[in-house]
Amino acid sequence: MFHRSTSNSSASPNNNDSSDLNNYIASINNYEKIRENICHNVKDLIKSLSALNTIEKKCIDNLSSLNREDEKLIQLLQCWNELIDKSMKNRQDLAICISHTVAEPMKKFQIAFQEIKSAIKRYEQLMNDCNKYNQKLLALKRHDRTSDVIVKQNRFETLLKRTQMDCESLRQTLERELPIFLEKRVEYFQPSFASFICSHILFAGLNLSAIDQSNMDFYDQNESDQQEKQQQLFNTINNLSIIS
Numbered sequence: 001m002f003h004r005s006t007s008n009s010s011a012s013p014n015n016n017d018s019s020d021l022n023n024y025i026a027s028i029n030n031y032e033k034i035r036e037n038i039c040h041n042v043k044d045l046i047k048s049l050s051a052l053n054t055i056e057k058k059c060i061d062n063l064s065s066l067n068r069e070d071e072k073l074i075q076l077l078q079c080w081n082e083l084i085d086k087s088m089k090n091r092q093d094l095a096i097c098i099s100h101t102v103a104e105p106m107k108k109f110q111i112a113f114q115e116i117k118s119a120i121k122r123y124e125q126l127m128n129d130c131n132k133y134n135q136k137l138l139a140l141k142r143h144d145r146t147s148d149v150i151v152k153q154n155r156f157e158t159l160l161k162r163t164q165m166d167c168e169s170l171r172q173t174l175e176r177e178l179p180i181f182l183e184k185r186v187e188y189f190q191p192s193f194a195s196f197i198c199s200h201i202l203f204a205g206l207n208l209s210a211i212d213q214s215n216m217d218f219y220d221q222n223e224s225d226q227q228e229k230q231q232q233l234f235n236t237i238n239n240l241s242i243i244s
Contacts, residue, residue, distance in 0.1 A: 126167035
């Protein structure tokens, strides 16, 4: 995925270059956290769509068992059940849409993202190796220049030079390609996320249409009157001798 630079420079990155690269890496790490959150959200959302169907059906069964003689309530429960049947198909379609518009594109994109993470990890390892070899050389300079010390010094100088060249080459590659990756990432996901949002808007619209087309006769009683009547019923129940 990455195209290595052919530069032979072994100089250490300057502060500005290093700062830019650190910012790019921070953006990559931030994306990883957001990606994980979105993946969890998508999984939870798909599960909740399925679970909601089951919960609503159970709720209707329990309410029906509790209020078998209230015709008004039975009628409302029947209408609710009809709406659930219509909504269930919409929820199944929504779950499929979520998978196509979010889960699959993110899974496909993850392959490229792992390559990016591997390159960053490699760069960080090279930086650590450079520091390690520098420390080794500093320690050797404190020793007498015996033949053994000179051999070790030459070996670490060779390792340091080679590692610096690899590090600089990879740094240039990352600085050139990470901004492109971050920019194209947004362009890549934009159609998917737009479709994801539109599917939810459509889902909400279909549910509203189903309600409009239903024969559900909602209570049109004034809310304050209803609360007053409910309180009177509670007082009647609460005044029973077995309770009081």
